[in-house]
Amino acid sequence: MSRVNTVLGAIPAEELGIVAVHEHIGYGMPGSELDSRWWKTPEERYEETVPKLRAFHEYGGGTFVDATGICNGRDVDYYASLSAKTGVHIVACTGFVGGDTALPFFARASVEYLAQQFIHEITVGIGDTRRRAGVIKVGVSRGGRMTDLDKRIYRAAARAALRTGVPILTHLAIDAETAIAIFGEEGLPLDRVLFGHADDGVNAQKTRDTWIAERGGRVGFDTFGYETELEDPPFWARPRKERLDHFLRFIEQHPDKALASADANCSPLGWPGVKGHTVNYIFEDLIPDLRSAGVGEALITRLFVDNPADFLTIKN
Numbered sequence: 001m002s003r004v005n006t007v008l009g010a011i012p013a014e015e016l017g018i019v020a021v022h023e024h025i026g027y028g029m030p031g032s033e034l035d036s037r038w039w040k041t042p043e044e045r046y047e048e049t050v051p052k053l054r055a056f057h058e059y060g061g062g063t064f065v066d067a068t069g070i071c072n073g074r075d076v077d078y079y080a081s082l083s084a085k086t087g088v089h090i091v092a093c094t095g096f097v098g099g100d101t102a103l104p105f106f107a108r109a110s111v112e113y114l115a116q117q118f119i120h121e122i123t124v125g126i127g128d129t130r131r132r133a134g135v136i137k138v139g140v141s142r143g144g145r146m147t148d149l150d151k152r153i154y155r156a157a158a159r160a161a162l163r164t165g166v167p168i169l170t171h172l173a174i175d176a177e178t179a180i181a182i183f184g185e186e187g188l189p190l191d192r193v194l195f196g197h198a199d200d201g202v203n204a205q206k207t208r209d210t211w212i213a214e215r216g217g218r219v220g221f222d223t224f225g226y227e228t229e230l231e232d233p234p235f236w237a238r239p240r241k242e243r244l245d246h247f248l249r250f251i252e253q254h255p256d257k258a259l260a261s262a263d264a265n266c267s268p269l270g271w272p273g274v275k276g277h278t279v280n281y282i283f284e285d286l287i288p289d290l291r292s293a294g295v296g297e298a299l300i301t302r303l304f305v306d307n308p309a310d311f312l313t314i315k316n
């Protein structure tokens, strides 16, 4: 049977429903919990988060993939309580957003140590929670090229993906030649990898999305909602129409390789965060925009239900 690990246990992939494949319950840089200026109480985070997940559920959303790695405020017992409260399946990740957010303990670890860490979190559980990760996060550090640590993390993730059947989700799809070489050396088929943030304003021009898809990789247009039209847009924002047109061009060529999400924070940790959109951008803006552009219901189902289910299914 096809299975996906959620924070409340494994479920059949057919039960995922509409998936937001790259989101955050709460993301913070390592050490943000020490910043007394911005830190929120658990009650404040909860109050900020529950209405967003409730709305997601009411819109017809089934599954929320939390792409918050080790060291960035991941809290799976908290996610489990949110999932039980709202009825939204939550998939947690193991791994790191990038080498530059791995604390020194992990930054100095060997490839095999990191692989064992990821495997433990996927097969036994995260810490002593017995809640299992359903996806492995890796990423490219700031600077545009994979660092030596990024490469070690990618290699460890490839080994953990092969041994557990859980897929890999990347932060940034730049320097994809280096990533694909590592996955190739480890023997990991590229349909087990979602190369994320192919659509953001900083990296879209440098991302070889069709080249990745032609090699079998999946491509994430997963920063929908970070628009230059926002009142105070982040540096990775992009004009709304430009991103949508980019996505429409891609799905015409590679509908099976495309995934979309909003990369929004329900309640950012330790800093005020970007204001302006939530995971529900998918229902309030993106799906209506796709329909207006003539995208049919069958393709919408493929993008938000079938493609993520195939990606997230544990494949041994």
Ligand SMILES: [Zn+2]
Binding pocket: 022, 023, 024, 067, 263
């Ligand atoms: Zn993210």
